[in-house]
Amino acid sequence: MNLAAPLFKPCLSKEFWHTFTNLVVSNTSAAIIAIDKKGNVIFFNRQAELVFGKNEQEVLGKQLTSVFAHLAEHEHYLLMALKTGRGMTDVETNFCPYTDREGVFVHSVALVKTALGIDGAIWMRKDFTDLRRFQQEINNAEVQAIVSQIAAGAAHEIRNPLTTARGYLQLAQKKTDSEIAPYIAGALEEIMEIESIIANLLSLFRPRSTSLQFVPLNGLIKKLLRLVENAGLFNNIVIRTILDKHVPLCLLDAKLIKHAILNVLRNAIEAMPNGGSLTVKTSYDTDAELICINISDTGKGIEPDYLPEIIKPFYSTKKQGSGLGLTLANRIIHHHNGSLEIKSTYGQGTSVLLYLPVSQ
Numbered sequence: 001m002n003l004a005a006p007l008f009k010p011c012l013s014k015e016f017w018h019t020f021t022n023l024v025v026s027n028t029s030a031a032i033i034a035i036d037k038k039g040n041v042i043f044f045n046r047q048a049e050l051v052f053g054k055n056e057q058e059v060l061g062k063q064l065t066s067v068f069a070h071l072a073e074h075e076h077y078l079l080m081a082l083k084t085g086r087g088m089t090d091v092e093t094n095f096c097p098y099t100d101r102e103g104v105f106v107h108s109v110a111l112v113k114t115a116l117g118i119d120g121a122i123w124m125r126k127d128f129t130d131l132r133r134f135q136q137e138i139n140n141a142e143v144q145a146i147v148s149q150i151a152a153g154a155a156h157e158i159r160n161p162l163t164t165a166r167g168y169l170q171l172a173q174k175k176t177d178s179e180i181a182p183y184i185a186g187a188l189e190e191i192m193e194i195e196s197i198i199a200n201l202l203s204l205f206r207p208r209s210t211s212l213q214f215v216p217l218n219g220l221i222k223k224l225l226r227l228v229e230n231a232g233l234f235n236n237i238v239i240r241t242i243l244d245k246h247v248p249l250c251l252l253d254a255k256l257i258k259h260a261i262l263n264v265l266r267n268a269i270e271a272m273p274n275g276g277s278l279t280v281k282t283s284y285d286t287d288a289e290l291i292c293i294n295i296s297d298t299g300k301g302i303e304p305d306y307l308p309e310i311i312k313p314f315y316s317t318k319k320q321g322s323g324l325g326l327t328l329a330n331r332i333i334h335h336h337n338g339s340l341e342i343k344s345t346y347g348q349g350t351s352v353l354l355y356l357p358v359s360q
């Protein structure tokens with residue numbers, strides 16, 4: 001026995017459907033075009049006008065092929081549906097030949113069938129490009145937030161026992177004979193490496209600009225270059241500095257900025273294991289009150305596909321890399337209301353541009 005209540009079937013008037021359809025069709029964000037069985041445009045909604053840059057009045061009654069004359073017949077979803085007798089539902093494409101744009105487009109075509117056969121077709125095109133990009137960004141941000149929390153927690157936990165282990169090893173180093181001393185020294189070096197990764201990690205999650213001061217950037221760059229030079233980091237690398245003397249003093253947290261520039265310099269040097277040239281250039285845009293530090297190398301460069309990745313945490317192509325150097329540099333520059341841009345030609349070299357506003 002079926003105890004379910006009988007289905008309510010409202011009796012809707014023609015006027016209701018007319019108003020309803022008008023409302024939906026003129027307010028939807030989808031572009032809708034309909035043609036009759038001869039291929040003439042019989043419907044072109046407001047969104048279609050916006051998307052395709054054509055007026056309803058100028059296209060109604062015209063052949064679809066003449067409205068979009070730059071397209072071949074097989075590129076018209078509507079004409080193909082009429083020809084094959086098959087519609088389509090939510091078919092996603094990454095290119096729209098009508099607007100010559102790349103993105104995410106979802107198409108549906110419904111055939112209008114009567115007792116006498118196919119009478120026309122209706123095409124609905126939705127543009128999901130921005131939505132998809134937005135979702136991707138949210139996903140990235142969520143994943144990064146979770147990873148950040150886990151990493152910060154783990155870094156804390158690791159730091160304490162590591163410090164103790166270092167203490168024991170240093171003690172052992174003092175008391176040991178010469179035979180095992182090199183092993184202890186090696187272990188200590190590795191521990192220092194881990195400690196520096198952890199310090200990087202932790203500062204990544206809490207970059208604080210507490211000590212703002214007026215800094216002469218050209219002078220700071222010269223000091224940093226001397227520092228890496230003294231550390232013997234240069235390997236057949238010729239350094240060129242083109243420092244614009246008009247660069248004004250800049251209100252910065254010098255410690256943080258030094259860290260950011262050092263990370264970028266280190267990357268440039270590491271990209272040229274067989275030598276090359278490193279150019280550090282500063283310039284000042286007086287109108288925008290923006291200083292630019294351009295650090296260019298003639299190293300291996302970055303493949304275009306990986307360019308968006310390198311700024312993300314933990315992305316590294318190096319055996320000993322933590323993949324945090326650039327993330328940290330980027331964070332620090334943004335923290336000073338600046339921006340970081342990377343240009344690279346694979347096999348030829350890379351330029352990292354750090355933009356900093358003079359006043360915060």
Ligand SMILES: Nc1ncnc2c1ncn2[C@@H]1O[C@H](COP(=O)(O)OP(=O)(O)OP(=O)(O)O)[C@@H](O)[C@H]1O
Pocket residue numbers: 263267268271297299300301302310311315316317318320321322323324325326327349350
């Ligand atoms: N100047 C550059 N030339 C070529 N590749 C680069 C350059 N700078 C960065 N990269 C690429 O970007 C990746 C990420 O750089 P990042 O500084 O964040 O980490 P890392 O250098 O690998 O490790 P870490 O800086 O933590 O020691 C590098 O592993 C490298 O593949």
Ligand SMILES: [Mg+2]
Pocket residue numbers: 263266267321324325326
């Ligand atoms: Mg690095």
